[in-house]
Amino acid sequence: MNANKPLAERIRPKSLEEYLSQEHLIGNNGSLTQQIKKGIIPSLILWGPPGVGKTTLANIISSESGRPFYTLSAINSGVKEVREVIDRAKQSGGLFTAKNPILFIDEIHRFSKSQQDSLLGAVEKGWVTLIGATTENPSFEVIPALLSRCQVYTLNPFGKDELEALLNRAMQEDDYLKTKTITLQETESLLKLSGGDARKLLNIFELIISSQDQEPIIITNDLVLKLVQQNTVRYDKTGEQHYDIISAFIKSIRGSDPNAAVYWLARMIEGGEDLKFIARRLIILASEDIGNANPTALILANNSFQAVNTIGYPEARIILSQCAVYLASSPKSNASYIAINKAQQLVKQTGDLSIPLHLRNAPTKLMKELGYGEDYKYSHDHENNFIQQEFLPDEVKNTKLYDPGNNQRENSFRTFLKSRWNKKYGY
Helix, strand or coil: CCCCCCHHHHCCCCCHHHCCCCHHHHCCCCCCHHHHHHCCCCCEEEECCCCCCHHHHHHHHHHHHCCCEEEEECCCCCHHHHHHHHHHHHHHCCCCCCCCCEEEEECHHHCCHHHHHHHHHHHHCCCCEEEEEECCCHHHHCCHHHHCCCEEEECCCCCHHHHHHHHHHHHHHCCCHHHCCEEECCCHHHHHHHCCCHHHHHHHHHHHHHCCCCCCEEECHHHHHHHCCCCCCCCCCCCHHHHHHHHHHHHHHHCCCHHHHHHHHHHHHHCCCCHHHHHHHHHHHHHHHHHHHCCHHHHHHHHHHHHHHHHCCCCHHHHHHHHHHHHHCCCCCCHHHHHHHHHHHHHHHHCCCCCCHHHCCCCCHHHHHCCCCCCCCCHHHCHHHCCCCCCCCHHHCCCCCCCCCCCHHHHHHHHHHHHHHHHHHCC
16 A cells, blocks of 8 residues: 555546446446547536546546546646646647547636636647536636637536445455455445545545554444544635535525525635635526516626626625625525426427427528418517417427416516416416
């Protein structure tokens, strides 16, 4: 055993067969599986929380495709280092070769615009295949020009079965752990403390094992909680508390508690959290959890984001506090959120259903002759700007996807829709 290497590094997977989780990407029918096996790798961004295997997957992609591999960390690399790596990559591969090098950039969201700009030429000309890893939404943190040249793949947190499989693999394969007699009697505390982060899970596991002098070592919830001292005051904006505290913040607002919302907001601000990240989450919440119960919430949240962007710290904290208090004190509805979830599920189940002819555009004579647009009734030509007609494909007609919430604003929606569609949709 290399005593200087943590357990997570010692048992890091080296092939697709060893890689746990992310079946949607590298399973038998995964969107990346065939590309990796054929060595036809596009520039891509791997997006997911810490400890889900982004770096590991990048290494496996390079190994499986037989390409040179260069790596940079956005924390300690600048434009100079990027250009140096690109120059080396151009010498080892380049345009018109299937073996152009892979350039892996960890935490690419930390790169400034100029640093990301320095990658454009190399990616566009094929000197390198870029693989970026990020814990933040690439739509906000990666410049559009670079994002348009990359495919984005989302990695999910590990599930309970996958984390337990990881622990069992560690006990079976790691040279140090194989010398120990270990029984996994209870795993709940281990899994909760890991937060779906495989790296953290293995680090905690190794800490517990190395602290025990007597064998057999029986892993119980009490033992784990006794040995793992959590500093709940410290805020790690790159680790699990980043996700735990934003979760507490959002749930406090959803639960209409402005006092708790402001408390968790203060925890993030004092911990140095990115204020734009907080403001973006408020925009999402305004639509997901308040929606049409108070449409002004989305307007305020969006304006707050713009103001935070303009003002900056420390004054931006006041804007965020105002917005958080307003959203927490607002009536709530997730009706629109539920509606789009239902609609997407319906589309996945029914596929690309034919668009009714009367709803189709008819820009050409042939289309008109084929009946495109025929029998469409123009709503404004009728009383109250409304006339009943079918707007859904025949296979799913009469399917109600939007059910207004029980609040003053959406009750008025329900009254309106009932006057128009009660017989069809049951409002």
